[in-house]
């Protein structure tokens with residue numbers, strides 16, 4: 428099976444999930460998994476439709492999803508693993524704020540090779556496969572050319588429960604003063620997809636999960652950007668921190684994080 432088939436299948440899975448999100452609108456129950464960390468019927472139904480579709484198309488593949496105890500990480504020698512956030516930006520979905528998406532990545536032999544992020548509100552399908560470029564619908568993506576932080580638009584995300592995480596607000600303050608502006612969309616996958624699309628110049632965070640970043644990491648790399656951990660080491664998407672940039676701003680941002 429080639430990556431083109433996998434990326435097409437992931438797009439179809441995301442489209443099916445988008446239908447589910449639309450169907451559940453204004454009907455779902457909301458529950459807090461922990462303080463301010465929401466889950467709805469739509470999250471569960473979206474994950475189920477995606478998981479069932481992959482099980483039917485690729486019965487020998489594994490599945491890792493945010494909800495319902497599907498969080499086993501692939502290990503060495505694992506089967507190809509689909510990594511899914513059925514709604515990234517659930518708080519936005521609950522408030523009918525159109526900044527949420529379905530995020531799907533595929534890991535094969537320890538490497539992320541396919542990424543799909545679907546924003547159903549804007550009908551924007553971001554998709555990428557290793558060596559085949561990153562795309563927004565039919566348009567090829569390239570990260571921005573912004574060379575200086577003063578001209579840059581940056582994005583970040585915060586954990587649902589900010590208590591004890593006030594240090595993260597210091598970075599918000601610092602970058603507010605040293606960039607053109609900042610955005611906090613409430614969706615990690617959209618933040619990163621927007622870096623791939625050249626809308627944002629960089630993105631940093633300290634609270635990610637693998638299902639937030641698996642798809643969008645492929646988008647950024649295929650669009651010519653760079654993703655590392657915040658300390659500059661090779662990116663481990665199973666760790667909570669990430670720095671994703673257009674490449675031009677990477678060294679400067681690493682040095683800022685290093686010097687705290």
Ligand code: IPD
Pocket residue numbers: 464465512514515516517518583584585586587612613614615616634639
């Ligand atoms: C949230 C988003 C957000 C991040 C939060 C996550 P969810 O994911 O990715 O950007 O800052 O920490 O909880 O819960 O909507 O899938």
Ligand code: CA
Pocket residue numbers: 512514515516615638639
């Ligand atoms: Ca998420």
Ligand code: CA
Pocket residue numbers: 470493512513514515516517
């Ligand atoms: Ca989610």
